[in-house]
Amino acid sequence: MDVIAFYVFGAIAIAASLGVIGQRNPMHSVMLLIASFGALAGLYVILDAPFTAVTQIIIYAGAIMVLFLFVVMLLNVPREEPAPRSLAGTLGGGGIKAAALLSVAMGIELVYAVYSLEHVSFSPGHSGSVSSVANIGQALFTKHAFAFEVTSVLILVAMIGAVILAQKEHH
């Protein structure tokens, strides 16, 4: 049952990500990425991490993507230049073609490296009770309290920076 759900969500995530990098219309790219995030949230649920799944939807799909959507709408981002006739033209100049091939090579290497491990399965003793929200909260506020506080400063700095950078020039 879990394996079927894994395959379904994994297929959706991969298909949606391929769509994001393949689509000409930036609006469609954003929507496909939201679908990919939804699939990832499903994968987190399979991994016994419901809190992370819900946080993914709230933060990533619900806030960051809305930001992207607003920017795409307000800048009226045009579709990219129409797709050239040949596939070689689509992939751009020589440097870009080489880089794309390198990413494909990296992907194949990663898959090979992981697959040559023995089939490791999850330790049977660790069940969903480990990842209850109470446990996450406790660890977050005791072991990682410093990082938590620093994160709040980070967000403050990012907010101020974003507001200043996006302001219209006052002459």
Add this chain to the structure above:
Amino acid sequence: MLQYINPNIVAHLGLIFVVFNLLVLSAAFMVWLERKVCAYIQDRVGPNRVGYEGALQPFADVIKLLFKEELRPKAADALLFAIAPIISACAAFAAFSVIPFGTETTLFGLLKEPLPLQVADVNVAVLVIFAITSMGIYGIVIAGWSSNSKYSLLGGLRSSAQMISYELSYGLALAAVIMLAGSLSLRDIVMAQSGAWWGFIPKWYVFLQPLGFLIYMTAGVAETNRAPFDFPEAEQELVAGYHTEYSSMSFAMFFLAEYVNMVTVSAVATSLYLGGWLGPLLPSWLGWLWFLLKVFLLLFFYVWMRWTLPRYRYDQLMEFGWKYLLPAAVVNLLATAALVLWLG
């Protein structure tokens, strides 16, 4: 063959079917309620031709809408134009799936194990509702954008900016209740409100968190784009905002989504603040009657507010959300935290 069908699974599917139909019927009921209450507030009678006191009026409206032509602006993005009402409606229905409306029932002994009256019993239920409500924003944004019309775009942008702003106060009010109850599961939060002080005042969180309840209801009204926060879709202002270009059943989908969102906000408010299905005088297996009564009361307040209060202008609305409601929610959270720490 019949012995392989698990009666619990059948009961669960039946429960999903019942909840879905009840939500659709409640949207129809809201249409009728709104028109009748509006009429009586405005000193007239309202629909009274179709059925007893106009009770079949919503069905007549739906039949009329079904026969209308489905239009689409030529320059509209066809795929997004079609998907937007679907996203709105799906998010509205999905958010109701984690709301408990009764204790466990065994259907008078037909089931082997009791079936909780809740479509999905997850232990992060409050966050799930929050997440799915955030997804509902996309329906509006995409509707506004894909219609390729300036009224729709402005309406969609304003509406979604409003929803995002009020989500913060919404979440902070939720956080204060979670602190009191110590759990994210809605069923646990309702059960934490059982019992009574001095025998007759029920231990509902509305008495412990009056400010929180007001903040939650205000943010909920703003989230569902209802008056007095309905500037983005007001007829007098923006020609109907993000659903200007929609007709027939797509338009009906948006309205269905709006009414089901109202029902969800009211249902969550009853679970969090008004004690869910708990109430005196009735046996616990009839608790869903109390639940329905409380939700109905909140929905009546919704409609009453719409036809009594004037509308906020958009900048007033945003200023209120950020400068008044958000600090109030933060103060409420801090005060609740201090009280929980102090009183143990």
Add this chain to the structure above:
Amino acid sequence: MVPLNYFLVLSGVLFAIGTAGVFLRRNLITVLLSIEIMLNAVNLTFVAVGRYLGTVDGQIIVFFVMTVAAAEAAVGLALVISLFRHRETLSPDAFTALKW
């Protein structure tokens, strides 16, 4: 139960797709979207390995990664907006002033 390899393979594939997107796309916003794909692939690895080891640390790291991603997306989009105001185009090829 789904073995850990499956998740790591999926995460590797997603990461490669994100990298390819960063190289291939001629639109700054889509480049940012590809970066988000890469960050999500890494998140998936963290949660999977955290589950395998039986600790909750994986999810905590994911929490921080999400926060950093949000901050980065906000600042990145603000930069994109100001670049767009300057040059009226979103293609990375238009911003080559620092190239030698």
